Structure formats: C-alpha cells, structure tokens
Amino acid sequence: MKLVALRTMSALALTFALQGCGISAPASVDGLRRVVGTDLIGARGATPEDQRMIDRTVVGICAAAVWTRAECAKHGERG
Template sequence: MKALLIMTPAAMLVGCGVSGPASVSGLRSVVGTDLLGARGATDADQRKIDRTVVRLCEGAVYTRNDCARHDEAFQQP
C-alpha cells in the first residue's frame, strides 16, 4: 500500500511534462506563421523572429541552451 501511495503521484507527474510536437500540424501550431516574410531588416521583423523563437522554446523544439543563446544574442548591442 505504501508503494502505491508513493507511485501514484509520481506517475501523475510524469504526464505533466513538456514534449515536442509529434506531427507537422503540431509543429505548425507551435511555430506559427510570424516568421513568414520576416527578413530581420526592421524592428517589426525582429519581433516576428523573437515570437517564433519563443514558441520554439516553449514547445521544447529548441533546447534550453539554444534559447539561452538567442537571449544572449538579442541582449548584445
């Protein structure tokens, strides 16, 4: 009984993790369409790129290190 009381919450927490998209439509819903047409030439383009990167980070498509590299590059003048 004690093992059951310990394992049940642990098993429930396993299902709460973040996993990457499993299909093209899932990836598209994560990435969005902001990046289309952005060339990085204007502040508006940079915002589109940043929104896309945020989605890729939140969707676990990029690693934490990838996201940190983007943040570092964005903060440099």
C-alpha cells in the first residue's frame, strides 16, 4: 500500500515539476493552432509569397503575446 502511494505521489510531483518548467503540452492544440495558423506550411523563404506566409505566422504569435514586443519588432528589422 505504501509503495502505491509513493508511486502516485512521485508521478504527481513529476507532473507538477514538468508543468513548472514549461515543457508540458499546450493546454489546447486547437488554441495553439489558432495562434500559429497554417500559413507557414510550405513556406521556404524563397519568394515574396513565402515571406508573406512567414509574416502572417509571426503576426499571430505576436498578437497572442507569445513573443515579447522587442522580439516582434526584431522580426520586422531588415538584416
């Protein structure tokens, strides 16, 4: 009985530790898909249309505040 309780507690502790480290799965795949979108699929950065696809993806990521304002601004910089 004690071994079962210990295993259960260990599993719960690991679950909470992984969530605290930010490596757990997203709360909603559908939500993540709405933020990231599907524009990036097939984009290779070789054409102006590819760049528009990349930019549309970045807009969703920035709008959801996944990236900081500084990171979003950096995307728009020309190298």
